[in-house]
Amino acid sequence: MTTLTAPVRVPVSIGRRYLAAGTFIVLGLIDIFVFGIFAKRGDAVFALSLPGASPHLPAIHVPGALTSYVLGAISIGVGILRAVVDLPRWGKRLSIAVVLLCFLLSLLAWADAGNTVGPLQVIDLLQGTLTASIPLVLGALAGLLGERAGVINIAIEGQLLTGAFVAAAVASVTGGVWLGLIGGSLAGGLVGLILAIFAIMFLVDQIIVGVVLNVIALGLTNYLYDRVMSPYAATFNSGNTFNTIKIPVLSDIPIIGPIFFDANIFLYITYALILVIQIGLFRTRWGLRVRAVGEHPVAADTVGIRVLWTRYRNVILGGLVAGIGGAYLTVGSVGFFTSDISSGFGYIALAAMIFGRWTPLGSVAAALLFGFSFQLQTELSVLRVPVSSFILLMAPYVATIIAVAGLVGRVRPPAADGKPYVKA
Amino acid sequence: MTDQHEAEPSAEPAGATAATATADGTGPPAPAQPRGRLTGRAIIHAVTEGHSTVITILAVFVALVIGAILIVASDPVVLRAWASFGYAPAAALSATWGSVAAAYSALFEGAIFSPATISAAFHGGSIAAVFYPLSLTAFEATPLILTGLSVAVCFRAGMFNIGAAGQWIGGALVATWLGYAVNLPIVLHAVVCIIGAFIGGAVLGWIVGVVKARTGAHEVILTIMLNYIMYNLLSFLLSSHNLMQAPGQTNALAPGLASSAMLPHVGGPPPQTGVGFLIALAAAAATAWLLSRSTLGFQFRTVGASPSAARSAGISVERVWILAFLIAGGLAGLSAATIVQGQTAPLTTNSYGTYGFDGITVALLGRARPWGVVLAGLLFGALDAGGTVMEAATGVPSDVVNVIEGLIVLLVAAPPLIRLLFRLRRTGGTGPQAVASKGWSG
Numbered sequence: 001m002t003t004l005t006a007p008v009r010v011p012v013s014i015g016r017r018y019l020a021a022g023t024f025i026v027l028g029l030i031d032i033f034v035f036g037i038f039a040k041r042g043d044a045v046f047a048l049s050l051p052g053a054s055p056h057l058p059a060i061h062v063p064g065a066l067t068s069y070v071l072g073a074i075s076i077g078v079g080i081l082r083a084v085v086d087l088p089r090w091g092k093r094l095s096i097a098v099v100l101l102c103f104l105l106s107l108l109a110w111a112d113a114g115n116t117v118g119p120l121q122v123i124d125l126l127q128g129t130l131t132a133s134i135p136l137v138l139g140a141l142a143g144l145l146g147e148r149a150g151v152i153n154i155a156i157e158g159q160l161l162t163g164a165f166v167a168a169a170v171a172s173v174t175g176g177v178w179l180g181l182i183g184g185s186l187a188g189g190l191v192g193l194i195l196a197i198f199a200i201m202f203l204v205d206q207i208i209v210g211v212v213l214n215v216i217a218l219g220l221t222n223y224l225y226d227r228v229m230s231p232y233a234a235t236f237n238s239g240n241t242f243n244t245i246k247i248p249v250l251s252d253i254p255i256i257g258p259i260f261f262d263a264n265i266f267l268y269i270t271y272a273l274i275l276v277i278q279i280g281l282f283r284t285r286w287g288l289r290v291r292a293v294g295e296h297p298v299a300a301d302t303v304g305i306r307v308l309w310t311r312y313r314n315v316i317l318g319g320l321v322a323g324i325g326g327a328y329l330t331v332g333s334v335g336f337f338t339s340d341i342s343s344g345f346g347y348i349a350l351a352a353m354i355f356g357r358w359t360p361l362g363s364v365a366a367a368l369l370f371g372f373s374f375q376l377q378t379e380l381s382v383l384r385v386p387v388s389s390f391i392l393l394m395a396p397y398v399a400t401i402i403a404v405a406g407l408v409g410r411v412r413p414p415a416a417d418g419k420p421y422v423k424a
Numbered sequence: 425m426t427d428q429h430e431a432e433p434s435a436e437p438a439g440a441t442a443a444t445a446t447a448d449g450t451g452p453p454a455p456a457q458p459r460g461r462l463t464g465r466a467i468i469h470a471v472t473e474g475h476s477t478v479i480t481i482l483a484v485f486v487a488l489v490i491g492a493i494l495i496v497a498s499d500p501v502v503l504r505a506w507a508s509f510g511y512a513p514a515a516a517l518s519a520t521w522g523s524v525a526a527a528y529s530a531l532f533e534g535a536i537f538s539p540a541t542i543s544a545a546f547h548g549g550s551i552a553a554v555f556y557p558l559s560l561t562a563f564e565a566t567p568l569i570l571t572g573l574s575v576a577v578c579f580r581a582g583m584f585n586i587g588a589a590g591q592w593i594g595g596a597l598v599a600t601w602l603g604y605a606v607n608l609p610i611v612l613h614a615v616v617c618i619i620g621a622f623i624g625g626a627v628l629g630w631i632v633g634v635v636k637a638r639t640g641a642h643e644v645i646l647t648i649m650l651n652y653i654m655y656n657l658l659s660f661l662l663s664s665h666n667l668m669q670a671p672g673q674t675n676a677l678a679p680g681l682a683s684s685a686m687l688p689h690v691g692g693p694p695p696q697t698g699v700g701f702l703i704a705l706a707a708a709a710a711t712a713w714l715l716s717r718s719t720l721g722f723q724f725r726t727v728g729a730s731p732s733a734a735r736s737a738g739i740s741v742e743r744v745w746i747l748a749f750l751i752a753g754g755l756a757g758l759s760a761a762t763i764v765q766g767q768t769a770p771l772t773t774n775s776y777g778t779y780g781f782d783g784i785t786v787a788l789l790g791r792a793r794p795w796g797v798v799l800a801g802l803l804f805g806a807l808d809a810g811g812t813v814m815e816a817a818t819g820v821p822s823d824v825v826n827v828i829e830g831l832i833v834l835l836v837a838a839p840p841l842i843r844l845l846f847r848l849r850r851t852g853g854t855g856p857q858a859v860a861s862k863g864w865s866g
Contacts, residue, residue, distance in 0.1 A: 019639065198837075202840050203840075204838045208788050208834075209834065211781075212788070212830045215830035218823075219823045219824065219827035220827050223823035224498065226821035348648070351648050390657070390659045390660035391660060393656045394653050394657065397649040397650070400645065401650070401653075404649075405635050405638075405639040405641045410640030410642075
């Protein structure tokens, strides 16, 4: 029935090395033949400071088409290198980073070349990337907390949505945004608790519980929104939000300051959670136990780790984290709850977690990639790039498929993920 | 966590308990009990021990009770009545009862039948009107059954298809284009569109299967990403006037289909049951045959039960992944055909609604068995049809129906909870397990 032993080997028809090299070369060719050839004549201008910032950095001017040609050539070179030389692990990672960076810079050079609207606001783009990534990062961390302990959490979407709803309602009724944040987090934790009870106590298939909790969360928030929140919006949906916190000294550093240290509390909470979860999972006794439970619950039980308790705790912790992500969607950004405000972020967070191979830093990187694409689409429409915004919106998803198929390939989940544990 | 009797191809249907055979519409009923005893004592037995049908009925009941609590707790009239419970307890109770009764009787009348139409029929009214709610139920159920089958086929092959929404759009785009851009005679045109929709969905499914088989990429990521790609592709095509936007339109919508491409309605316009419902039933029959009677279906189930065992037995796991996703995509495409060709409304950027995700819940409730999916689709179709009427009649938002649907699936999947709630005795074994999903590594 279940395969606790070695996962199925997928015989990859082309060697993984050549697949990656091929993907690099294709990306390089796109740099040259799409972004290079179709670039308008003229320079691309990247503004490195926000208008009116005190230490104002000069904008960078680069020739549009030529930049893309050079970047494309670099990508093709890296691709050939990858095919010929068996790079060490860090080399492989570096090569992926270089090629992706070349691709993005080439895209930006194409978008802004000869632009009359104005320079590309690099700070805006990166600032927006971070804030757009917050719910994705927190959702992915929530998923991974559960899955590292062996419980699949598809209910991230539902946790974000209930977190957003409760946060908006609590902040509106009490007038306290902090209470909203806590309420949202607790609501996510409650969804986590329900998931845990059904998955661990009643041994219901974890994917079923997750999918169904999403359906129920959507139905319930829509129902309460139509019936209670919307008619009495002054009481229940008044739209309180957190203020921006500028961290002294750090926020004055050019480029880095405005991007990383000039946001509201959610960004700082997210930094803290990434750090705590990364260190916690891989450097503490708690993390070792969690991973043991997720990989081999029988062995963990034998040495005295309480398997079910560990799972309950982690799924609920995950819910609390996702609830904060949900709270961000209302009290951390727009303030108001609207129907289906999470609009599929939970599923993208799920994909980011798998894409990041169930590691905190990998998931964060994948979530940032999505956040960047969302923000890039906004920036490009500001620049009036002559491509339909729908095609631009499609790009991150196409990029993910290419990345997952060409670069990441088969990922290995925790061995006991999705398998209920019944003590013999 | 697979169902022993269906997922393991070697298991004999005769070895199944009566409970499994009833839940599973595909196999012949198992003569586990002597015929004469199937009445009386057997029924009491079934009830006290939590037969799967009994579990389902109780799950629906509990879900409706929770739905009722939601309706009452958010009704201002009822809340005001309860505020003065101390003075007028009877008024509070009757307001509560009145609120629930109004909502649920509207739900019932919208989904099954309305007593008023029957008395009207006796007094010279339309007989068709009596069947109107039922036809609405069938109409709502049609796309859900087809997307449910799509998800179910993948479940049986051990995969999770979150991409029915994207495949639906693939089918809808092809059917729509064939429907307005091609001129064909009357029956042929509709058939060509249906086949086109199947192919449109199947291509998207095929992409997922091939990428998974070639590179090992996970189907959950691939299908989620393809959903978003298709949402945007749909918006792009419908808002570009040199592509698929209706001429002279500023809104994003496609031209209407030629009348020759439309599916005829059975018995005139008012009962809306179209040929689409028959297509859904035919698809269920074909899927049932495929899964339980064909070699390919045997291979699907073997891979679903254990890919490594299937590989050792000489089955090409990659081929099964590709074919299962191809068929799943085709079924989701057919779901689009029943909507695009069954309604006069043109394709818009949100025509796909929630058919894809509802397909997951329908497949789960139907235990990934084709005829189970049909029953689950009908139940959800009834709730959806009734929900619309309820919202119009009483102002209770029809979203409460989605909560009830979710609760039903959750409770059906958790027989121990139902047994606990109703103090049913525990039978030997765990009873029929819901669905064969085995986490990520399948």
